[in-house]
Amino acid sequence: MLTINSDAKLKDLLEFPCSFTYKVMGYAKPELPERVLEVIQRHAPGDYRPKVKPSAKGNYHSVSINITATSIEQVETLYKELGEIDIVRMVL
Template identity: 60%
Template sequence: MQKTRFDELVEFPCVFTFKVMGLAVPSLPDNVVAVVQQHAPGDYSPQVKPSSKGNYHSVSIQIQVHSQSHIETLYQALAAIDEVRYVL
C-alpha cells in the first residue's frame, strides 16, 4: 500500500481549524490568539465553548496555513501554552 503525503492531499495555502482544549481561565483565548499572531498574523475571532462541568474550555480558531510544516509549527506552539492540555 502506497502512503500518501499530507501535503499532496491539501492544497496550500488553505484555512485550517485548530481546536485548543485548555483550563477554563479567562486568558486562554487571548493566549491562543497571541501565539497564533506570532506564526500567522491576522484578524482572529476564536469560538470558545465551556466543558459540561466548566473546568475546561475549547477554543476553535481558523488559521490560514501555507504548508504542512506551518501546521506542525502551530500545533507545537499552541501546545506549549501553560493552560493548554490538547491541540486537535
C-alpha cells in the first residue's frame, strides 16, 4: 500500500485525468483476467483489452491493463482492491 509520502509524490507526478497502467501478477488461473476486469469496471468503466503474459514456468500470469484515471483516490482504491483478489500475488 502507498504511504503518505509516496501518495504526495504520486499526486504531484500525475495530472488527472491521465493514462495509468496496472500490472497484476497472480496464479495462472483462467479466471484471473476476468476478476481483474471486474474490479476495474467497478471503478473505471470502459472497454478494456488486458494483455496476459505467462511466466517462464507457466505458474503465474501477468495482466496489464491501461485505464484513464480521474483521481488519486481512484488509483489508490484500484491498487487496494486488485491486491485483495485471492489469486493475485502482486500489483504494480
